[in-house]
Amino acid sequence: MNLRFVETFLWVARLGSFSAAAERLNTTQAAISNRIATLERDLGIRLFERDVRCVRLTGLGQQAVAKAEELVRVANEFREAVSDPGSLRGSIRIGTIDSIAHAWLPQFIERLWARYPSVAVDLNTDTSLHMAREVAERRIDLALIMGPVIAPDIINLDLCTFAxxxxxxxxxxxxxxxxxxxxxxxxxxxxxxxxxxxxxxxxxxxxxxxxxxxxxxxxxxxxxxxxxxxxxxxxxxxxxxxxxxxxxxxxxxxxxxxxxxxPLSFHAVYSDHPDNLISAVAARMAQEVAHGFSHAQTDGASW
CATH class of the missing domain: 3.40.190.10 (Periplasmic binding protein-like II)
Incomplete structure (x- = not known):
């Protein structure tokens, strides 16, 4: 069984359409459709009911989601534990705000690059309110913002507090x-x-x-x-x-x-999903950098 096809199944299930999954995975809608068809053929079941407007999970598809998430989680944890981080490829979409960009964002990006030199960073700066929506809707992988964000399957890590x-x-x-x-x-x-x-x-x-x-x-x-x-x-x-x-x-x-x-408090926010392991690692990196930055300040910053 192709693990990429299982990941594709999860993205279609979360986003509710082949086109949205294709955009998220940077591929074509035809490729997504082919992956799902191949996975359904390998499993001998239908995972989705399709119509012109959207796709919906079948009963068997709903049962498959939890098992697929566990499979992807274990595979990603294995990859992170035994592989050379420098060999990992892909991208991570990070949203942040000006307050962090003017403080310790460069140190964080430098540390992220040192650990994952082949992972591209798609960095966007906007308001905390907008970034909170983006991470909840899984349009970005990690948000460094004024939080926390209260939503299902969302993890918030305390970063720092600025007086x-x-x-x-x-x-x-x-x-x-x-x-x-x-x-x-x-x-x-x-x-x-x-x-x-x-x-x-x-x-x-x-x-x-x-x-x-x-x-x-x-x-x-x-x-x-x-x-x-x-x-x-x-x-x-x-x-x-x-x-x-x-x-x-x-x-x-x-x-x-x-x-x-x-004072203003900041959080690293990301989705607790099995295919978001790099984001979880990056969030902990951001926390370490924010800790170091805060402790280095004697004028106006506190942890």
Whole structure:
């Protein structure tokens, strides 16, 4: 029995169509159809009922899913345990966010390449909300985001927590004394993307302080937020660890604001499926890198 055909069966079962499985496995719909037909012929049963819109598991197909997952899991664990990691080929789709990209992502990618030099990395940067959906729908293999993600068969590994502080450009000439949230709201507030975790925390803090109709500029680009803050467009609550260069250069200054902005926690998120073993290994690598990065910081990062 061809193990690749068994893996194909699982992908069709999860995604509900030959075309979606073909996209996920980087092949053609005809190739997927041929693999399933060959597997059904070898087993002497029908695994799927087919119609023009979708495919559905037969009763025997539903019974076969658990056994197929166990078979693929054992095969992948065997491959990981005894093979040379450098000989493994394929790709891993990783989604992350700007906060991690500006912190320890390069060290993680370097370690991943050292272990799996022949595995290609498809890296995308977007919001945590979008990446959470992508990993739950199995459109990406691993997400490094603000989590956790609560969904069936999803694993969350704690990565790190970044303490946040309010920042502003010296151009704003803010007084060198303890400041209030109301004083921050006298300026445009440069915030993370709408509906993100820090955006909702900001709205709650402002509401709790009785601040109505604050001016908030949202962006899903951390580089944009930092640049606007440096140019004096507004103030922003960000992890100090990702603006170390700006603080050292003096283009941003840290402000003493009460109440403090809540810290941000990050997770490695992946699907607990038997054919996702490299993602599980990569998630643990990310955790080790995040640990090392956090412990190396003495200014604004904590574990």
């Amino acid at each position: 946040c502080t309010w920042l502003a450009s010296p151009k704003l000439n803010l007084p060198d004394r303890p400041l209030t949230l109301a004083e921050m709201a006298d300026h445009p507030i440069l915030a993370y993307s709408r509906d993100s975790i820090p955006h909702h925390r900001l709205l709650k803090q402002l509401a709790d302080a009785g601040i109505e109709d604050p001016t908030i500029y949202n962006s899903n680009s951390l580089a944009t937020v930092i640049r606007l803050a440096q140019d004096g467009i507004g103030v922003t609550p960000l992890p100090k660890v990702i603006v170390r260069e700006q603080l050292t250069a003096g283009t941003l200054v840290a402000l003493d604001v009460t109440p403090a902005f809540p």
